[in-house]
C-alpha cells in the first residue's frame with residue numbers, strides 16, 4: 001500500500017490517497033493507525049489521515065491518533081491533506097471544502113514550491129459551551145474561562161476550555177514552559193473525569209500582545225512538536241482572557257503557527273511539507 005509521510009510544523013502524519021483510504025476504512029482503521037504510527041515497528045507518526053469522497057464537500061478527512069482513537073479535526077493535518085490532494089491532482093483548485101467530524105473546514109493553498117506549501121485554513125468558529133468541550137461540572141455556564149479545577153490530591157489548575165471540534169484545556173503559565181515537566185501532570189488532565197471525551201492539554205506562556213509560547217500534550221498521542229487546533233484554541237483562550245490581540249504568533253517546538261481570531265472564525269496560516277513516500281504491507 002502506497003503512503004505519503006508529511007508534517008505540519010513538526011506534527012507528522014501518514015497520509016493515504018482515496019483508494020488506500022477506502023481500503024483501510026473497510027478494515028480496522030483504529031488498529032491500522034496504531035500499527036503505522038508506531039515509531040519502532042511501523043512508519044512512525046503522530047497520526048494517520050484518510051482522504052475519502054464526500055457528498056457534502058470536495059473531500060472528507062478522517063484523522064486517527066497514534067493510539068488508534070479517532071479525533072474530530074486536525075489543524076496541521078488538514079494543511080498536509082490540502083497539499084497532498086492538490087499535488088496528486090485529486091483536486092485541481094487551491095481552496096477546497098473538507099468534511100470533518102468538526103464540520104466543513106476550508107484550507108487554501110497560498111503558495112507552493114513542491115516540497116513545501118503555505119496554507120491558510122478557515123478553522124471555523126470555536127465553541128466555548130461546557131457541554132460542547134465537553135467538560136463536566138459547569139452546567140448552565142456559557143464558558144469555562146480561567147476556572148480552578150482539581151486534577152488530583154495535589155494538583156489544582158486554572159484552566160480555560162475551548163472546542164475547535166476537538167477538546168482543549170489551556171493552562172496559562174508565567175514561567176519558563178520549556179523546562180516545565182508537563183509529562184508530570186498532562187496525562188492526569190488528559191484522562192481526568194472532568195473531560196468525558198478526554199482532552200488535549202495546552203501549556204501557554206504569553207510573551208507579548210502578539211506572541212505566545214506553547215507546548216501541547218495531545219489527546220491520544222502525548223507531547224507533539226505542534227498542534228494546529230491547540231494553537232487556535234490557545235489564541236482564542238488568550239483573547240478571551242484579555243492577554244493578546246486578534247493576530248497571534250504561536251511559538252511551538254516545531255515552528256510558528258500564525259493565528260487570526262477576532263470574534264467569529266479562527267484562521268491559521270502555516271506550512272505543510274512532504275517528507276517522503278513509500279510502500280508498506282498491511
Ligand SMILES: N[C@H](CCC[C@H](N)C(=O)O)C(=O)O
Pocket residue numbers: 011047063065070071072073074075076077166167200218219220221226227228229230
Ligand atoms: N490529538 C488530537 C487530534 C490531532 C490534532 C492536532 N494534531 C492538530 O494539529 O490539530 C485530538 O485527539 O483531538
